[in-house]
Amino acid sequence: MTLILSNEDVELILNMEELIPVLAEAFTELSAGRGGDRVRTDIVTPTTWSDDSLYALKSMDGVVPKFGVGAIRINSDILTFPDTATGMRRVKIPAAPGERYVGIVLLFSTHTGEPLAIFPDGVVQSMRVGATSALAADYLSRKEADTVTILGSGWQARTQLIGLNVVRDLKDIRVYSPNSDNCIKFAEEMSLVLGKDVRAFTSAKEACKGADIIHCATNTSAPVFLEAWLEPGMHIGTIRPGATELEKKAWSCVDVMTLLHYNDHARLIYTHDSRIGEEKDNASYSMERDKVHASLPTFPDIMAGRRQGRINDEQISSFFNNGMGYQFAAAGYLINKKAREVGIGRELPTDWFTETVHP
Secondary structure, three states: OEEEOOHHHHHHHOOHHHHHHHHHHHHHHHHOOOOEEEEEEEEEEEOOOOOOEEEEEEEEEEEEHHHOEEEEEEEEEEEEOOEEOOEEEOEEEOOEOOOEOOEEEEEEEOOOOOEEEEEEOHHHHHHHHHHHHHHHHHHHOOOOOOEEEEEOOOHHHHHHHHHHHHHOOOOEEEEEOOOHHHHHHHHHHHHHHHOOOEEEEOOHHHHHOOOOEEEEOOOEOOOOEOHHHOOOOOEEEEOOHHHOOEOHHHHHHOOEEEEOOOOOOOEEEEOOOOOOHHHHHOHHHHHHHHHHHOOOOEHHHHHOOOOOOOOOOOOOEEEEOOOOHHHHHHHHHHHHHHHHHHOOOEEEOHHHHOOOOOO
16 A cells, blocks of 8 residues: 655654664665765746746755655755845745645665655655754764854754754754844744744844854755854854855855765756746856866765764864755655554555556
């Protein structure tokens, strides 16, 4: 039987304490060449939704043979690119009936090829990003690091903080967001979630001053952490493609600069000469990024001891969390396993998704 799960089901069974070690094992397999990941592909076209929006069909996939699974994540998105006080933002519109987004993960067995599970990508997307960032911080930040700043107060910021709280005994937790109402609300909510005081700041610079770990969790294309704010021993994590959240001038000041994988650029297929606003406006930034990234160690290689990470407490480290489909396979393995153990979700006949005709 093929298991059908909702975001609510996934949220019920997936937690950072279990996901982080599963991802660690999967990344070790990847570094050893025993796992596979394919570069993300986006087909971008015009849409009738509005004149200033685009349609994007995105897919990314990976296989973890040790876990016996492969997964593909598919998104069908309406995209807009509004200008804000902090720069251009990439905003998905919930344009599907009922004001809903469209993103699914298909999990397959490497033993039989059959579909094991189908579930939305929303909860697992945020969890896999937060868990990966936390895992990198565990390896790259100073072991006694206990002061953290989150730049951003959206849905990604939440799991970034939850993950960090798993790998470090946090004593001073700070958050900054240009939207003061959201910032205060986030601080109040996360104080309850963590059972620790989370402080809202009105200045990004002040929030970062003296912090051991800074995690950028935004959807802006403009830098949110500046070179002038760097201090010895800091670790900076970013989640935006191309590490645009970290000011480019700061790159040369970072001693240990890492990324998740080398397939940083999505394969973008355009029709009707459509162009995503971020890509058009950041062409020179992208070229400079690619030159730098080509020489960087990947985090899985640092985990496996193939490349060197932090060697002293004075070094500044950074991690560019350029996501991959491989993470969905690893997380999907855990989701499918736990869901079947506790008996949640709906089962549908696998025959509905297989065929007797040779494809």
